[in-house]
Amino acid sequence: QENEIKLLTAEIERLKNFGCLGVSPSLEGLRDENAKLKYRLNFLQKSLQEERSKTAKSMININSCLQEIFGAAIQAAYPDLENPPLVVTPSQQPKFGDYQCNSAMGITQILLKTKEQKVSPREIAEKISKNIPANECIEKVEIAGPGFINVHLKKDFVSKQLSSLLINGVQPPAVGKRKKVVVDFSSPNIAKEMHVGHLRSTIIGESMCRLFEFAGYDVLRLNHLGDWGTQFGMLIAHLQDKFPDYLTVSPPIGDLQAFYKESKRRFDTEEEFKKRAYQCVVLLQSKNPDFIKAWELICDVSRKEFQKIYNCLDITLIERGESFYHEMMKDIVKEFEDKGFVQVDDGRKIVFVPDFPVPLTIMKSDGGYTYDTSDLAALKHRVCEEKADILIYVVDSGQSVHLQTVFAAGQMIGWYDPKVTRVAHAAFGVVLGEDKKKFKTRSGDTVRLIDLLEEGLKRAMDKLKDKERDKVLTAEELKAAQTSVAFGCIKYADLSHNRLNDYVFSFDKMLDDRGNTAAYLLYAFTRIRAIARLANIDEQMLRKAAREEVLILDHEKEWKLGKCILRFPEILQKILEDLLLHTLCDYLYELATTFTEFYDNCYCVEKDRQSGQIVKVNMWRLLLCEATATVMAKGFDILGIKPVQRM
Numbered sequence: 262q263e264n265e266i267k268l269l270t271a272e273i274e275r276l277k278n279f280g281c282l283g284v285s286p287s288l289e290g291l292r293d294e295n296a297k298l299k300y301r302l303n304f305l306q307k308s309l310q311e312e313r314s315k316t317a318k319s320m321i322n323i324n325s326c327l328q329e330i331f332g333a334a335i336q337a338a339y340p341d342l343e344n345p346p347l348v349v350t351p352s353q354q355p356k357f358g359d360y361q362c363n364s365a366m367g368i369t370q371i372l373l374k375t376k377e378q379k380v381s382p383r384e385i386a387e388k389i390s391k392n393i394p395a396n397e398c399i400e401k402v403e404i405a406g407p408g409f410i411n412v413h414l415k416k417d418f419v420s421k422q423l424s425s426l427l428i429n430g431v432q433p434p435a436v437g438k439r440k441k442v443v444v445d446f447s448s449p450n451i452a453k454e455m456h457v458g459h460l461r462s463t464i465i466g467e468s469m470c471r472l473f474e475f476a477g478y479d480v481l482r483l484n485h486l487g488d489w490g491t492q493f494g495m496l497i498a499h500l501q502d503k504f505p506d507y508l509t510v511s512p513p514i515g516d517l518q519a520f521y522k523e524s525k526r527r528f529d530t531e532e533e534f535k536k537r538a539y540q541c542v543v544l545l546q547s548k549n550p551d552f553i554k555a556w557e558l559i560c561d562v563s564r565k566e567f568q569k570i571y572n573c574l575d576i577t578l579i580e581r582g583e584s585f586y587h588e589m590m591k592d593i594v595k596e597f598e599d600k601g602f603v604q605v606d607d608g609r610k611i612v613f614v615p616d617f618p619v620p621l622t623i624m625k626s627d628g629g630y631t632y633d634t635s636d637l638a639a640l641k642h643r644v645c646e647e648k649a650d651i652l653i654y655v656v657d658s659g660q661s662v663h664l665q666t667v668f669a670a671g672q673m674i675g676w677y678d679p680k681v682t683r684v685a686h687a688a689f690g691v692v693l694g695e696d697k698k699k700f701k702t703r704s705g706d707t708v709r710l711i712d713l714l715e716e717g718l719k720r721a722m723d724k725l726k727d728k729e730r731d732k733v734l735t736a737e738e739l740k741a742a743q744t745s746v747a748f749g750c751i752k753y754a755d756l757s758h759n760r761l762n763d764y765v766f767s768f769d770k771m772l773d774d775r776g777n778t779a780a781y782l783l784y785a786f787t788r789i790r791a792i793a794r795l796a797n798i799d800e801q802m803l804r805k806a807a808r809e810e811v812l813i814l815d816h817e818k819e820w821k822l823g824k825c826i827l828r829f830p831e832i833l834q835k836i837l838e839d840l841l842l843h844t845l846c847d848y849l850y851e852l853a854t855t856f857t858e859f860y861d862n863c864y865c866v867e868k869d870r871q872s873g874q875i876v877k878v879n880m881w882r883l884l885l886c887e888a889t890a891t892v893m894a895k896g897f898d899i900l901g902i903k904p905v906q907r908m
Contacts, residue, residue, distance in 0.1 A: 319435040321422055323398065324349055324360070324831040327412060330396050331362045337392035338385075342371060349412075351828065355817065358403065358411035359824055365389065365408035382408025419823050420812045423888055426826070427807035431895040433476045434830035436837065440650035442478045443643045444470050447571075447578060448656070450487035451563040452496055452521045455570050456707040457700050457766070458657070461689045464755045464901070466655035467576050468842050469687065471899045473651075476837060481647060485639065486582030488560055491629075494542035497555040498534060499524035508554060514562050546587075566711075573714050574748055575901055586638035590630045593638050594623050600674060614673060617666045636667045644677045644684070651683045653840065658688040658761070687840045690763035692755075700766050714748070720768050721747035724780075734907060741905045746772070746780055749902040753779030756900055757846035777850040779902060785853040786897070787908040789890045796866040796878050803887050806880045813881050818859040822885055825855045829892050833899075842900070849896045856889045 327349045335345050346367030352358050365382040372378040372385075386408040393402065400415045426432075446466020449455045455463075466482070473480045499520065504512035514520050527534045545552040564580075571578065594610060597603050602612050608626030621633040643649050654664055664686045671677055677684065694700040700708055721743045725731065731739055754771040757778075758764040774780040793803060814820045832848045835841075865886060867877040897904050 318425075318429045318432045320426060320432050320827070320830040322434045322830040322834055323414070323422075323827055324351070325434075325834070326396075326398055327360055327362070330393060330399065331364065331389065331410075333394050334389045334392040335364060335368070337394075338388040339368065342368065345371065351824075352411065355821070357405060357409070359414045360412040362389070362402075362410040362412060363408075365410070369408075384408075386410050414824070416814050416820075419820075419827060420814055422827050423812050423823055423885070424807060426888055426891065427803075427884055431829070431891055434834050436476050436478075436834075440478050441481070441648055442470075442473045442651040442653065443481045443483060443647055443649040444473070444653045444655065445483050445485050445639075446470075446655035447576070448485040448487070449563075449567060451560050451582075452492065452517055453487075453563075454518045455567060455710040457692050457710060457713060458707065460692060460710055460713070460751075461755055461760070462655045462657070463570075463574065463576055464752050465687065465689060465760055465842065466653075467574070467901050468752075468756055468899060469653060469655065469840060470577075471901060472833065472836060472842075475895070475899060476833065478651070481649075482578050483643075484578040484580045484582070486580055488582035489584040489587055489635075491539075491542050493545055493556055493559070494538035494540070495524040495528040495534070496521065496559050497541040497545065497552060498538045499527060500555050500559065507558060508551060512558060514559075517559075517562050517566065570710055570714065574752070575903070583635045586635050586642060587630075589638040589642065590634045593634055593641065594630075596674065597623060602674065612670060614666050614669045617662070617669060619662070619666065621666060621670055633663075633667065636663075637670060640667055640671045640684075641676050644671065644682055649682065651685070653685050653687050655687045655689070658690055661686060661688055685840065687760065689760040693763050693765045695765060695767050697765065714751070717747040717751050717768065718743060720772055721750070724772050730908070738905070738907050742908050745783060745903050745905045745908075749779040749783055749897075749904075752901050753782070753846065756842045757850075759841060759843050761841075777846065782849055782853055782893070782897075783902070783904055784908055785856070786890060786893050786904045787906065789856060789886050789893070790906060792860075792865055792886050793883050796875060796883065798878065798880075798883060803883065806884055807887075810881050810884060812884055816863050818862045819882070819885060822855050822859040822889065825852055826885075826888050826892055829896070845896055845899060849893060852889060852893060852896075856886075859885065 328347055331349060332347055335342070335347070339345060346364050348363040348367065350361055350363070352361050365386040368385050369380060369382045372380050383404060386404045390402050390404065390410060393399065398414055398418045400413045402413070403411045405411050444466055446469075447459060447463040449459050470480050470482045500507055500512065500514075503520075504510070504514075528538055541552060545556055570576075594603070597612055598610075603610050603623070604613065604620075605611075606620075609622050610624035611620040611622050613620045621637070622631050623634045623637065625631060640652075643652050656664060668684050668686075671684070672679060692700045722739075724746065725734075725739065725742055730742065734742060750768075750771040754766070755764065771778055772780050774784055793799075812823065814823050828848065832844055836844055863879075863882055865879055865882040866875055867879070868874060869876050894904065
């Protein structure tokens with residue numbers, strides 16, 4: 262933007278000179294050109310100003326800062342090295358400083374391989390250290406062991422960053438240009454109930470959307486419903502038999518799952534019904550109004566059931582089911598045919614994608630389309646029409662080969678370039694019962710999601726009553742605590758596991774208020790928020806103190822907590838890259854336990870032992886409490902967890 266502003270300014274000057282010299286291009290043309298350039302210049306200057314003010318408020322990613330500093334030092338020390346390794350990590354122990362740069366060992370190997378120079382890592386570390394440019398964050402560096410560079414941060418730098426956080430609130434890390442992100446998640450099937458298998462996609466997808474939105478991206482949250490296909494033939498035929506006046510009187514389908522099972526049983530056992538079901542599919546696909554009405558009625562019943570679950574879990578989605586892409590499918594088939602990618606196999610139209618053994622079937626022998634066709638149509642629409650820069654599919658691991666084949670087909674036909682557009686499958690494992698087998702009911706059925714959520718509410722209330730919270734909270738506070746704990750624990754139990762692995766669903770573990778659980782974190786958060794309240798310090802006083810007080814970080818536990826709080830942007834940056842949300846859960850747990858260490862060792866509020874009266878309030882420590890709570894609250898928000906003031 263800065264370069265373009267310079268060029269535009271020069272161009273405006275050049276046009277002015279045209280006018281002065283009396284050169285003859287039409288004056289109107291010059292004015293138009295000048296106006297356009299000035300408009301563009303104003304727009305760029307304004308957007309650059311906004312970007313700068315946003316960046317000024319952004320929380321600094323200390324790890325990225327140190328990488329820039331050490332990148333420059335390595336470049337100065339070894340200018341001939343191409344892409345030298347740049348490894349900066351937080352130190353695990355205080356005696357090794359605050360961060361470590363471990364690049365020297367890698368550079369030793371490169372020098373040996375490419376230049377046949379044998380140089381010790383320690384010597385390389387010394388050379389890098391001597392070339393560290395002037396900066397605001399490093400107090401000193403020390404070389405340890407074979408060539409680790411231990412970095413000690415400046416106390417006043419950390420203190421200033423904490424003050425900035427308290428004044429500006431938790432701001433996202435600076436991520437550059439605002440990009441469009443499309444996230445495909447949840448995606449249940451019409452006429453079937455949401456079950457525990459939909460839980461992971463729904464929770465993980467929602468949290469990813471919240472993270473990208475917080476980081477300033479333009480996010481489109483899509484629910485790719487299974488709302489089209491041959492199963493609607495049998496459902497409509499059964500609807501006509503059971504509720505013949507469905508066109509004038511809304512049919513009272515109470516239990517859609519039972520309705521689906523009845524129609525499936527008839528489809529499998531009654532030949533006449535089966536034939537009629539196939540006719541219904543043809544009439545639906547040819548957009549017969551009566552059949553479209555029947556289809557809409559069935560979809561509406563499902564939607565209402567899905568929405569109950571989305572309301573419970575605070576999920577926001579835009580519905581864009583398979584039916585949305587139906588009209589595009591014939592063009593998809595034609596495009597693959599025109600480019601010579603289609604082969605005919607036993608009447609089917611198939612597409613082989615390099616490096617994938619199983620072809621995509623884009624048209625069945627009866628002329629119908631498949632999931633492959635609708636997924637290709639959705640991919641094309643998202644990258645070509647929606648102009649997604651990043652496209653994320655939150656779908657179970659079982660779909661991995663299918664999705665990778667669809668993505669590769671999209672690249673092969675030229676819809677997108679993976680160097681420009683990021684298309685990712687955020688895969689996840691299955692939910693297991695405590696017996697480590699697929700999570701089922703006692704009768705062997707799939708667990709209904711609505712039943713699971715109701716059980717969570719019941720168990721959360723039992724837990725709160727065990728702790729005698731019903732005696733100290735009002736009815737309203739108790740209800741808020743119940744929903745916060747129940748749904749928070751279900752979400753956190755999922756998100757705190759690496760999504761690539763299967764995870765064991767256990768209410769007992771997730772409601773335990775010890776260890777890395779939502780119950781523990783929610784309780785810790787409520788306690789932190791209560792510290793200032795019990796000292797009679799209100800929000801206004803904290804805001805005033807944040808502007809005036811210097812955060813003293815002399816005690817080792819204050820220093821440890823301050824650094825931990827400021828690691829938040831680097832945690833978020835990592836998740837934006839690898840889409841692994843358990844890193845945020847691990848961080849929040851580490852922050853809560855680091856806070857406990859601080860609170861146990863550093864008095865925030867000092868009281869008279871006899872009278873219990875407050876003698877002294879250490880305001881800088883209360884500000885550390887506030888900074889911890891602010892970061893935890895934002896972490897909860899990204900995870901979709903709602904804390905409460907009293908628990």
